[in-house]
Amino acid sequence: MAELVIPAPEQVTIPTRDGGAFPVRRIFCVGRNYAEHAREMGHDPDRELPFYFTKPADTVVLNGADMPYPTATKDLHHEMELVVAIGTGGSDIAEADALTHVWGYCAGLDMTRRDLQNEAKKAGRPWDMGKGFDHSAPLGVLVPAQGVDPSRGRIELKVNGQVRQTSDLGKLIWSVPEIIANLSRLVALAPGDLIMTGTPEGVAAVQRGDVLEGMIEGVGEVRTRIV
Template identity: 45%
Template sequence: MVNSLFQLPEVPLVPVRNEEAGYPVARIFCVGRNYAAHAAEMGVEVDREAPFYFTKSPANMVLSGAETPYPLGTDNFHYEMELALAIGAPLFRATSEQARAAIYGYGCALDMTRRDLQIRERQKQRPWDLGKDVENGTVMAPLTRAKEWGSPDAQRIFLNVNGEIRQDATLAELVWSVEEILCHLSQFYHLRPGDLILTGTPAGVGPVVAGDIIEGGIDGLDPISLSLTDLR
């Protein structure tokens, strides 16, 4: 047996409503451009042939209520309010019924983005990692088990900054449904418990600065918040 040279961070846990144990996060997949109005405000079109994805590191995840520093390397840091789903059973080449049955729970999430770096890399046809996989850049609220919430329908999804509404839409505006996302993604990965999928953000994204308080919610789920400090 080979011993580890150093200690890695512990696997992050997301609290679960009415549960003592937390949900361990192994991988984070994110769906891009899954609301038509958001794609339009970003100057791009929705790819209606298939969803597309990027990933974020679990080590860069924090929980709702965190106070985090404004990140390095950007002057255009954006919020993105999202519905997250948590996988609770193995899933590979899934049918819609299998996908629905494999969902453990749902929660509110923030996909914080260095927009200037994302756009710069996108224009050069490079990966988005510098823009998207930001330290403290994935924020998770407690999960609610699927059987207690139901499934995405027309629930309101919204976000405000310092009390001012910035995003306000419904989950009915998702281009690709939760089942469609899981059926497609499971053609390329063996999805398993510990996988989180962030399903995209509605229109109204914009910049925040140090001192701002970001709060959001989805009907029936625990709300989410993040405070930005000026320490870099």
């Protein structure tokens, strides 16, 4: 084996409830997957095929750690989401088998430089710099899939103790099994992949000093402070 010419990147991991560490391979994100959020962003929430964007693995912020306010924006938004952790990979996964590929779930935040995203939308350009910037994915502790029903349960985000987003997983336009089946027809899913499943309505700007506390019933919490 050839000698590495630079040090190998450190493996990004997130903690699991039982004290383990889950290695993160890729982060896929589903766009506009709650009807009311689609409407508040000016879009029709009909069941068009799901679409995806990505974040690098090293955008993860561990639960409880501070998130630096990013550069190049004046409009940083929160998006509270259910995150699915893939334990068994595959292509063309059948919807009926999709949940057997899930290792677990956690609460997460898809932080967004909304001004950059909106500029990209208007110009017909990719969203990468609006979505995949450093520290843009605060994540909670992963819980094993056994006993978790991803089709129901309250999802909520508070900022400085005030509720900003509240909904139910039952309002997902595309369910977790449908997302896994669809995405696996586009790419071969692999162990370590994360899927952020979309955010409900109520997205808004946050500032330095704000404390974000999210929860998903039956799954857990995510917390970060903007610094």
